[in-house]
Amino acid sequence: xxxxxxxxxxxxxGLLLGQLxxxxxxxxxxxxxxxxxxxxxxxxxxxxxQGTVDMLDAAGVGQRMHTEGLVHxxxxxCFGGRRHRIDFKQLTGKTVMVYGQTEVTHDLMDARAAxxxxxxxxxxxxxxxxxxxxxxxxxxxxxxxxxxxxCDFVAGCDGYHGVSRASIxxxxxxxxxxxxxxxxxxxxxxxxxxSDELIYSNHERGFALCSMRSLTRSRYYIQCSLDDKVADWSxxxxxxxxxxRLDDEAASTLVTGPSIEKSIAPLRSYVAEPMRYGRLFLxxxxxxxxxxxxxxxxxxxxxxxxxxxxxxxxHYGGSDAGIDHYSERALSRVWKAERFSWWMTSxxxxxxxxxxxxxxxxxxxLDYLVHSEAAxxxxxxxxxxxxx
Ligand code: RFL
Ligand code: PHB
Numbered sequence: 001x002x003x004x005x006x007x008x009x010x011x012x013x014g015l016l017l018g019q020l021x022x023x024x025x026x027x028x029x030x031x032x033x034x035x036x037x038x039x040x041x042x043x044x045x046x047x048x049x050q051g052t053v054d055m056l057d058a059a060g061v062g063q064r065m066h067t068e069g070l071v072h073x074x075x076x077x078c079f080g081g082r083r084h085r086i087d088f089k090q091l092t093g094k095t096v097m098v099y100g101q102t103e104v105t106h107d108l109m110d111a112r113a114a115x116x117x118x119x120x121x122x123x124x125x126x127x128x129x130x131x132x133x134x135x136x137x138x139x140x141x142x143x144x145x146x147x148x149x150x151c152d153f154v155a156g157c158d159g160y161h162g163v164s165r166a167s168i169x170x171x172x173x174x175x176x177x178x179x180x181x182x183x184x185x186x187x188x189x190x191x192x193x194x195s196d197e198l199i200y201s202n203h204e205r206g207f208a209l210c211s212m213r214s215l216t217r218s219r220y221y222i223q224c225s226l227d228d229k230v231a232d233w234s235x236x237x238x239x240x241x242x243x244x245r246l247d248d249e250a251a252s253t254l255v256t257g258p259s260i261e262k263s264i265a266p267l268r269s270y271v272a273e274p275m276r277y278g279r280l281f282l283x284x285x286x287x288x289x290x291x292x293x294x295x296x297x298x299x300x301x302x303x304x305x306x307x308x309x310x311x312x313x314x315h316y317g318g319s320d321a322g323i324d325h326y327s328e329r330a331l332s333r334v335w336k337a338e339r340f341s342w343w344m345t346s347x348x349x350x351x352x353x354x355x356x357x358x359x360x361x362x363x364x365x366l367d368y369l370v371h372s373e374a375a376x377x378x379x380x381x382x383x384x385x386x387x388x
Contacts, residue, residue, distance in 0.1 A: 296340065
């Protein structure tokens with residue numbers, strides 16, 4: 001089989017890239033290790049920047065998002081027992097869209113199926129060959145049968161644990177990493193969200209976040225120990241701990257209920273440079289990870305895809321400028337989102353090793369932030385998304 005672009009991974013980056021390439025008349029196939037049900041069962045990000053919303057519209061999959069998604073004009077920061085609002089719209093003129101990654105993935109998969117584009121689920125042992133030559137090949141096994149695809153380019157959209165980045169010779173890649181000494185315990189429940197907007201809470205017992213998926217479905221997180229297991233946390237224990245980390249009003253109005261999903265995610269910052277090796281281009285979590293505190297993971301995947309599909313379209317139009325500058329352009333935005341995500345994480349979590357001094361610095365920074373329009377504007381500008 002021959003296609004122009006072989007895409008590895010059917011997460012948001014692979015699916016969005018496939019759709020935009022198709023719209024540009026560029027043939028592509030997606031190879032996905034897992035089943036479609038497995039991919040749709042993962043509960044991940046919830047906040048879309050305007051730029052991501054615009055891309056989903058351009059890909060022709062924005063309809064349900066505009067009906068069911070919730071537009072948020074701001075967010076709340078909670079510390080010292082009080083909540084303070086950051087008004088994105090007033091400070092930047094922009095808003096964000098609360099619409100789950102699961103729904104985004106669903107909409108993209110539906111559009112891909114409607115357009116009759118090929119996706120091979122449960123493609124095992126994907127391997128990449130001749131990436132530094134003119135015609136790369138991708139091999140995989142499906143239902144016990146070996147297959148080979150020849151292509152012009154490979155898009156590595158297969159996440160942090162994928163095969164794409166691992167196919168780049170170690171001496172061609174530089175890695176940057178910070179692992180945080182805690183994780184997030186997340187709970188999804190069919191309960192009314194505690195507030196109209198997200199609440200990011202700094203508390204001496206640890207960080208907490210109140211988010212949502214709809215007006216009847218909530219997503220809550222608390223900072224937890226890396227030694228904690230999901231089984232250690234009963235629903236009751238989770239709700240009690242969440243309430244302790246919120247202001248009195250939120251704690252007393254919080255509606256609790258049975259969890260429909262509960263998981264622990266470790267927090268890390270990671271970047272691999274460059275995001276290209278020969279005819280392989282990395283996009284999304286395959287190239288970088290951010291801690292979720294800035295809600296940037298999915299949005300960065302989208303901006304990589306924006307640079308990449310344009311670069312590939314330019315290539316077929318006769319210019320290689322886009323593919324030659326892809327890594328540099330993408331990394332420039334990636335590092336700014338890394339910085340913001342690291343800063344939000346540092347500001348809002350409990351770092352026991354920084355002691356009482358670190359705690360006072362956080363308190364001073366939070367107090368400064370909510371009393372300085374310049375500081376609030378900086379947070380808002382990054383949260384709604386830097387231009388791309
Ligand atoms: P994905 O979504 O990880 O998709 C990669 C796809 O590649 C497949 N794959 C392979 N396919 C073929 N062959 C192989 N060898 C393969 N190896 C892997 C995988 O099965 C998968 O389907 O990456 P993508 O598309 O770049 O999208 C990035 C986003 O998913 C990610 O940035 C965010 O979800 C990050 N993230 C969160 N971001 C937020 O903004 N807010 C959150 O609350 C949030 N929670 C999370 C998260 C990421 C998590 N991970 C990666 C474990 C929670 C978790 C648990
Ligand atoms: C979520 O709704 O899952 C979510 C929202 C904001 C974040 C992280 C996760 O910063």
